[in-house]
Amino acid sequence: MTLTTDPVLNTLVFSVLFGLAILFSLRRRKDNQIFPISTTLELKGLAILFIIFSHIGYTLADDDRFLRPLSNLAGVGVAMFLLTSGYGLTASGLKRKLSVWQFYKKRLPKLYISFWIVLSVYFLLDFLALGKTYALDYVVHSFLGLFRTADAFVDVNSPLWYFSLILFYYLIFPIIFNKRFAWLSSIGLFVVGYWLVHHIPLETVPNVGLYKFYTAAFPLGVMIAWALSRPKVANFIKSLINRLNSSGLKIYYYATLLALPALFIFTRTFTGPGQISYKEQTFNIISILIVLIFFLIKRFDIKLFSLFGTFSFEIYLIHWPLMARYDVLFAHLPGWLAVTLYLPVFLALAWLLQKLSNLPARRVR
Helix, strand or coil, X not given: CCCCCCHHHHHHHHHHHHHHHHHHCEEECCCCCCCCHHHHHHHHHHHHHHHHHHHHHHHHCCXXXXXXXXXXXXXXXXXXXXXXXXXXXXXXXXXXXXXXXXXHHHHHHHHHHHHHHHHHHHHHHHHHHHCCCCCHXXXXXXXXXXXXXXXXXXXXXXXXXXXXXXXXXXXXXXXXXXXXXXXXXXXXXXXXXXXXXHCCCCCCXXXXXXXXXXXXXXXXXXXXXXXXHCHHXXXXXXXXXHHHHHCCCCHHHHHHHHHHHHHHXXXXXXXXCCCCHHHHHXXXXXXXXXXXXXXXXXXXXXXXXXXXXXXXXXXXXXXXXXXXXXCCCCCCCCHHHHHHHHHHHHHXXXXXXXXXXXXXXXXXX
């Protein structure tokens, strides 16, 4: 699909607008927590933006210079989603231990209801608008959340391969997690995930190649949550952050700000199709840690990222078929303007989806 005749110029225009939006959304941070909910939301927002930009630049566009280097970090975005999920579930589990059934009753409706709504809409739209049908077993597996393939233009919603992955962690987390030995639970989650994708015959599942890139991210989030729950570790990190922020030179800002652009520039050397799984996974983890360090030590909030983070899961469910099969913006507008308009459209639809799914989710819980 030809999105723009001048990909470099369109990328520059969008980047300037996006940068200005970030600057105008900066606010002074009010809390002194090490890893507050606002930071988790910012990381999720950044992750979904990485994924959207990559899907546009490397799948929709016929020239992958469009949105580069903003489009280079989709793998980092997926790993960041997994890490924040592992962190959030562990932080919650350390405060209040739920039985396996209580955990499923609380978490699975939030995962499935919005997913079922979006899946139903796209199956119906494909049939009514495009005359496209799917095999019955494909439809059944889809509603269960089991996606064997991730073909961008064949599957009903190809990014949903991630749903199968996060569902796997949601199903095994309450079984493996132990409040007293959370660090050991982190190791157990990694071992189980690694063993499943490397040591049992899953050759018939094409997505196993994608899963190999992300076996460490969720367990790492569990380990970070456990570490920050230890008073000595938390006090040390808080003291270090305060010392850095009181420094007149603020060297860490310059170091991280230099490291972040380097991720955008060099990531295609270490990541992407054909790469060895441990090589890409290592790069993703290092990238996340650099981003995480910056977000932990900064003393300001980025409200734009928080906004996208609040609706990140719903945006993930919605965004791809809307652009790939039902596009009305890229076909008629310059690339920079189409991306600029799609972002608020995703937010509006995600807000509506969240409202629709919250009521039945509360009733189930």
